[in-house]
Amino acid sequence: MTKEKFDLRQKAIIVSADVEVDGMVKDFPFIVDTGSPETLICEKAIRAMGCTHVDSIEDVPIQTVGGGAMAYRYIIERMSALGVTKRNLKIISHPMPSGSGAYGLLGLDFFEGAVLAINFNTAEISVYYTKMCHHCRTINPEYAKFCMECATKLVVSR
Numbered sequence: 001m002t003k004e005k006f007d008l009r010q011k012a013i014i015v016s017a018d019v020e021v022d023g024m025v026k027d028f029p030f031i032v033d034t035g036s037p038e039t040l041i042c043e044k045a046i047r048a049m050g051c052t053h054v055d056s057i058e059d060v061p062i063q064t065v066g067g068g069a070m071a072y073r074y075i076i077e078r079m080s081a082l083g084v085t086k087r088n089l090k091i092i093s094h095p096m097p098s099g100s101g102a103y104g105l106l107g108l109d110f111f112e113g114a115v116l117a118i119n120f121n122t123a124e125i126s127v128y129y130t131k132m133c134h135h136c137r138t139i140n141p142e143y144a145k146f147c148m149e150c151a152t153k154l155v156v157s158r
Helices: 043-048
Strands: 002-005 014-021 024-032 058-064 067-081 084-093 104-106 115-119 124-128 130-132 139-141
Touching: 014 104, 024 043
Parallel strands: 024 104
Antiparallel strands: 002 124, 014 024, 014 067, 058 067, 067 084, 115 124, 130 139
């Protein structure tokens, strides 16, 4: 399990994310956004990684707070944040609102298969993985080899 502190005074949960493109790795602040189905990186950050619109794999329509817009989709070699690493992640590039303090949004696709816990009392966000027993459907810790409920051997599903 990975835990990270966040600043309660900010209007968003901002965490550090490493982005890798063509072997170049840069660290950017990203907002954890469970309301966004997809991860987004701002155009300024994607350009800093050496990408241009020509490198995008497709144009995609997106829905923003301000209405519909067009964006570019890229494939990012690797992205890591909060102990989660995704490889060959399809990511949308679109401008972030000025003053957001972030270079992108970590959407639901980034946290797929994980448990995301946000504790506002301690200002901590944590991510961990679990295993579900296929026999009795009990949720077990990631490190468990046997189900805590029925002792069935657990299968690695990641």
